[in-house]
Amino acid sequence: MSERERAQSPRTEDLTARARIRHAALDLFAERGVDGTPMRAVAARAGVTVGLIVHHFGTKEALREAVELDIVDRFAEAIATAPAEGSGTDVAGARDHAVAAMLAASPAVVDYLRRAVLDPHGERGDLVSKLSALAADQVGGLRRRGLASQRSPIGEQVLTIMIRQLGQLFLQPLADRIIDEFGQSSDDAPSPLIIVRLENRIDTSTSQ
Amino acid sequence: MSERERAQSPRTEDLTARARIRHAALDLFAERGVDGTPMRAVAARAGVTVGLIVHHFGTKEALREAVELDIVDRFAEAIATAPAEGSGTDVAGARDHAVAAMLAASPAVVDYLRRAVLDPHGERGDLVSKLSALAADQVGGLRRRGLASQRSPIGEQVLTIMIRQLGQLFLQPLADRIIDEFGQSSDDAPSPLIIVRLENRIDTSTSQ
DNA sequence: CAATCTACTGTACATTCGTACAGCACGGTG
DNA sequence: CACCGTGCTGTACGAATGTACAGTAGATTG
Numbered sequence: 001m002s003e004r005e006r007a008q009s010p011r012t013e014d015l016t017a018r019a020r021i022r023h024a025a026l027d028l029f030a031e032r033g034v035d036g037t038p039m040r041a042v043a044a045r046a047g048v049t050v051g052l053i054v055h056h057f058g059t060k061e062a063l064r065e066a067v068e069l070d071i072v073d074r075f076a077e078a079i080a081t082a083p084a085e086g087s088g089t090d091v092a093g094a095r096d097h098a099v100a101a102m103l104a105a106s107p108a109v110v111d112y113l114r115r116a117v118l119d120p121h122g123e124r125g126d127l128v129s130k131l132s133a134l135a136a137d138q139v140g141g142l143r144r145r146g147l148a149s150q151r152s153p154i155g156e157q158v159l160t161i162m163i164r165q166l167g168q169l170f171l172q173p174l175a176d177r178i179i180d181e182f183g184q185s186s187d188d189a190p191s192p193l194i195i196v197r198l199e200n201r202i203d204t205s206t207s208q
Numbered sequence: 209m210s211e212r213e214r215a216q217s218p219r220t221e222d223l224t225a226r227a228r229i230r231h232a233a234l235d236l237f238a239e240r241g242v243d244g245t246p247m248r249a250v251a252a253r254a255g256v257t258v259g260l261i262v263h264h265f266g267t268k269e270a271l272r273e274a275v276e277l278d279i280v281d282r283f284a285e286a287i288a289t290a291p292a293e294g295s296g297t298d299v300a301g302a303r304d305h306a307v308a309a310m311l312a313a314s315p316a317v318v319d320y321l322r323r324a325v326l327d328p329h330g331e332r333g334d335l336v337s338k339l340s341a342l343a344a345d346q347v348g349g350l351r352r353r354g355l356a357s358q359r360s361p362i363g364e365q366v367l368t369i370m371i372r373q374l375g376q377l378f379l380q381p382l383a384d385r386i387i388d389e390f391g392q393s394s395d396d397a398p399s400p401l402i403i404v405r406l407e408n409r410i411d412t413s414t415s416q
Numbered sequence: 417c418a419a420t421c422t423a424c425t426g427t428a429c430a431t432t433c434g435t436a437c438a439g440c441a442c443g444g445t446g
Numbered sequence: 447c448a449c450c451g452t453g454c455t456g457t458a459c460g461a462a463t464g465t466a467c468a469g470t471a472g473a474t475t476g
Contacts, residue, residue: 258425
C-alpha cells in the first residue's frame with residue numbers, strides 16, 4: 001500500500017500495471033459509469049487480464065475506491081501547487097484557479113465526479129464526503145491563519161467552494177446538448193456560460 | 209397503443225397493469241438507474257410477473273422509452289394547465305410555475321431526469337431531445353403570438369428555460385449532501401438556495 | 417358451442433458478470 | 447542450488463439478468 005508509483009510523466013506506457021489499471025478504470029467509469037463497465041473492459045483497456053485486476057485490487061468495489069482516492073489526491077495536489085501568499089481572497093482565488101486548471105486538464109475526473117455526485121449510490125465512504133473533508137481542511141487552515149471569515153458556518157463555506165466549482169462543470173454538458181439540438185446557432189455564437197450562485201434562503205415556504 | 213388508461217386519480221390500485229408497470233419502472237429507474245434495476249424488480253414492485261412486462265413492452269429498452277414518453281407527457285400536461293393569458297412574462301411565469309409544481313410533486317421525475325441527462329445513451333430520440341423539442345414548441349408558440357422576443361436564437365431561450373428549471377433541482381441534492389456532512393448547522397439554518405443563471409459569454413479565454 | 421383474442425403466469429436458456437483459483441516466469445535471498 | 451514472494455495469465459464457476467416461449471383463464475365473437 002506504499003504507492004511509490006507517481007512519477008511526474010504519466011505517459012501511459014511507463015506506468016505500473018497497477019497505475020494503468022487505475023487510469024483505465026477512471027476513464028471507463030467516467031465514460032460509462034461504474035456499473036456500466038465490466039472489469040473485463042478495464043482489463044482490455046489497461047492491456048492486462050482480469051485476474052491481474054483482482055490480484056491488485058481484490059474487488060471491483062476496491063478498485064472504485066482506489067480510483068476515488070486517486071481523484072482526491074489530484075485535488076489535494078492541485079491545491080498544493082497554488083501559492084499560499086497574499087490576502088485570503090488571493091489564496092482562495094489561486095486555489096480555485098489551480099483546481100479549475102486540473103479539472104480542465106482531466107475531463108475524466110469531471111465526468112466521474114458528475115456521476116458520483118448525481119448517483120446517491122451506496123452512501124458509504126463517499127467521494128463527496130472525502131472532497132468535503134478536503135475542502136473543510138482547506139477552509140479550516142485559512143481560518144486558523146485569519147484568512148477566512150469565521151462568521152458563517154464552515155459547512156456553508158465548503159458548500160460555496162464546491163458548488164460553484166462543480167455546478168458549472170456539471171451543467172455545462174446539458175447546456176451543450178441542448179445547444180446542439182438547435183445546431184444553427186452553435187457556429188456564430190459561443191455557448192452561454194453557466195453561473196451557479198448560492199443564496200441564503202429567506203423563507204422556505206414561498207414560491208417553490 | 210391507444211393508451212386510454214389515464215384516469216384522474218392515479219391511485220396505484222386502480223391502474224392498469226401496464227400503467228402500474230410503467231410507474232414502478234419510473235420509480236425504480238429514478239432510484240437505482242435503468243441498468244441498476246432488473247426487470248424482476250420492476251415486476252415485483254408492480255405486483256406482476258416478468259413475463260407480463262415482456263408481453264406489454266417487449267423489451268427493457270422499450271419500457272424505458274415508455275417511461276420517458278410518460279415523463280414528456282407530464283411536462284406537456286403541466287404546461288397545458290397553466291393559464292395562457294397576459295403578457296409574455298405572465299405566460300412564461302405561469303408555465304414555469306406549473307412545471308415546477310409538477311416536478312415538486314413527483315420527485316421520481318426529477319431523479320430520472322438527473323440520470324438521463326448525464327448518460328448520453330446513444331443519440332437516439334432521447335429524453336433531452338424530446339424535452340428540448342417540447343420547450344421549442346412552447347417558445348415558438350409564444351413567438352407567434354408576439355409574446356416572446358424574436359431577437360435571440362430560439363435555442364438560447366430553450367436553454368434558459370431548461371437549465372434554470374433543472375439546474376437548481378440537479379444541484380440541490382449535492383448541496384444537501386454537503387450540508388449534511390457538517391450536521392451541526394442543519395438544524396438552525398435553512399439550507400442555502402441554489403441559483404442557476406445564464407450569461408452570454410463575452411470572452412472564452414479569460415478566467416477559468 | 418367453437419374459435420379466437422387478450423391479459424397473464426411460470427419456466428427455461430443463453431449470456432454476462434464478478435470472483436476464485438491453479439499455475440507460470442522470474443528475481444532476490446538463504 | 448533450493449526456496450519463496452510477486453507480478454501475471456487463463457480457466458472455471460455460480461449468480462444474476464434479459465428474453466423467448468409454452469401454456470392457462472376469461473371474455474368476446476362467429
